[in-house]
Amino acid sequence: MPTSLTTISDTIRATGVMVRAGLVPFPRVDHGLKSLNAVNKYGPFAGPVSAHAQSGYDAVAIIDDRGPLTYADLESTSNALVRSWQSVGITSETVMGAMCRNHRGLVLTMLAAAKNGTKLVLMNTGFAAPQLIDVAARENVAAFVYDDEFADIATSLPSHTIMYRSWPEADIEAPTAAVTLDEAVIGHGTSTVSAPAKNGSFVLLTSGTTGTPKGAPRGHMSPLASAQFLDRVPLRRNQIMMMAAPAFHGTGVSQFALALALGQTVVMHRKFDPEKTVEALARFRCDSLVLVPTMLNRIIGLGPDVLSTYDTSNLKIIFSAGSSLSPDLCKRVTATFGDVLYNLYGSTEVAVATVATPQDLATAPGTAGRPPVTCHVELFDDTDKRITTPDTIGRIFATNGLSFEGYTDGRDKERIGGLLSTGDVGHFDSHGLLFVDGRDDDMIVSGGENVYPLEVENLLADMDDVADVAVIGVVDTEFGHRLRAFVVLVPGAVQNPDALCGHVRSNLARYKVPRDVIFIDQLPRNATGKLLRRKLTEI
Structure with a gap:
């Protein structure tokens, strides 16, 4: 657990990181105070947008499949949406749900909420x-915002749920009388809205790879939390970000919020297409x-x-997060794009634990990197004793200003001395780089030996x-357990299990x-790319 001296040191270092990145607009202290006031008023997601708009910063904030919207557009439209919701009884006591892909409707919903x-x-x-x-x-959930693509699923909610359509599509017949967000804002004022009695919050959902997804609320955050990303990743003011990751999940939400705070332009498509994404990288x-x-x-x-065109x-x-990067993929990305790959390790509950820079990945492809400023990571054995020796596998625990305070159903992750379990096991090497060896519950005992499948996965990859x-x-009746590999071959490759083994x-x-x-032909994964291992057991 960090000491008071560590906390003071973290604060000083984090402030320095934020100044260097341009998040704190030194020496324009007046602009900084306006931003802090807006964040205090509306929270860390909507606050920066409001501050930018009020200060006259009218750059393009997002470019989606319908085109561009400026910071002023986001501010005025989200204000109208708040008034529209309030007119039908949606208050700070109402819980809303959103089932949307990457587009303006989701962004406006997040801002208005x-x-x-x-x-x-x-x-x-x-x-x-x-x-x-x-x-x-x-x-x-008493109110629900959804894309027309999910209309049939949305109708499974109780009939009294207040519905809004966030992405209407002409070729999909809406099964409900729900108005669109565009229709909802008509006739409502766009001027600044009063601060709510309490800040709104997001509830992020775990991946649900082992059952029904749990809710991990994200309410109050440390004002220094942004430094965790900026310490090791060179995001700066006025850059252009391509958001391919789902904006409804932790990676997308955190990086979107940071981009808005930095006054960046965020480009996004509703659905991921690899070549369309690369084309957008080049065009914008x-x-x-x-x-x-x-x-x-x-x-x-x-x-x-294709890529050379x-x-x-x-x-x-290239900011990657959400699941482990194999050493092979690290090498191929660097060979293709150069030294630009950053690998974040964390979880929905913990948020940020470590970040690997291009230099880290060149030294040790596949590493999860080091803890950035304000983040602390420790390993513990099965008796809760701290592990301090290199190359010794232990359970990974972390702490930072973004960690959640417990699931919405009252349950919690294991905690030791103020640090929260990530649910993974790993080890530090002699240089202090973290390696994730697998999920704590993925380990098997085969013939009396402990085996982590991820090591074998990386080798086969x-x-x-x-x-x-x-x-x-x-x-396995003889060995207790055995390993089973599920392999997707490149086109034209010949099935040769003996060569793999x-x-x-x-x-x-x-x-x-x-x-x-x-x-x-394809591994089962969810919308955030998480492998659904339980489905593999059914094959």
């Missing part, structure tokens, strides 16, 4: 009706790209013949014929060699 003091539950766009019903009932001269590893893998999979030389940052791979443990046998201990290799 913050200004209205409303709790907003950000639903996963991969939900089926039963999951939506369960989460909405648990979180007491984007400085940064935010995505999850599966998206990055698909971009690299376009191949040099686009000028992405202005790209300074390094093979030229392998496009994607997952390794899980299954019950032989590669593992040549590099790892024999008890880590998969006893089964199953070739499939």
Whole structure:
């Protein structure tokens, strides 16, 4: 647990990071005070937008599939949306839900909810009706914003739920009488709205890879939290960000909020397409790209013949988060785009734990990096004793100003000395770099030996014929458990399980060699790219 001296040191270092990045507009202290006042008034997501608009900063804030919107546009339209909601009884006591892809409707909903003091539950766009019903009932959702694409799912909610359509589509017949957000704001004033009695908040949902997603609320945050990203990632004022990651999840929300605070322009498409994303990087001269590893893998999979046709030389940052990066993917990204890859490790509950810079990844491809300013990471063994020796695997615990305070259903993650469990196991090397060895509950015991499937996955991913791979443990009557590999081959590759197992046998201990290799066309993943391991057990 950080001491009071550590906290003071963190504060000084974090302030310095924010000044260097331009988040604190020194020496224009007057602008800084206006920004702080706006954040105090509306919270860290809507506050910066309001401050930019009030100060006359009328740059383009977002570019989506419908075109550009300035900071002034976002400010005035979200103000009208607040008044529209208030006119039908949506207050700071109302819980709203949103099931939207990346576009202005989601952004305006997030801004208006913050200004209205409303709790907003950000639903996963991969939900089926039963999951939506369960989460909405648990979180007491009374109003719901959705894309027409999800209209059939939205109708599964109770009939008294107040509905809004965020992305209307002419070829989809709306099964409800819900108005669009564009229709809702008509006739309502666009001037500044009063500060809510309490700040609005987001409820982020866990990936739900092992069951119904849990709600992880994001309310009050440390004003120094932004420094956790800016310390190791060179995001700066007035840059252009390509937001490929889903904006409803932790990675997207955090980077979107930071981009707005820095006065950046955020480019986004409703649905991810690898070549369309690269084309946008070139067309808008984007400085940064935010995505999850599966998206990055698909971009690299376009191949040099396609990628070389686009000028992405202005790209300074590829920010990847959400799941582990294999060493092979790190190498291929660097070979394609140069030293621009940054790998964030954290979780929905913990938020930021470590960040790996291009230099870290060049030294140790696949590393999760080091804790940035205000973040602290420690390892503990099964007896809760702290591990201090390098290359010793332990349970990963972290703390920072962004960690959640418990799930919305009253449950919590394990805590030791003020640090929160990430649910993963890992080790530090002799240089202080963190490596994630797998999920704590993924470890199997095979023939009396502890085995973490991720190590085998990374090794198989390094093979030229392998496009994607997952390794899980299954019950074995002789050895207790054994490894089973699910492999997606590159087009044209020949199925050769002996070659795959032989590669593992040549590099790892024999008890880590998969006893089964199953070739499939595609691994099951959710909308944020998380592997759904439970579905693999059904194959």
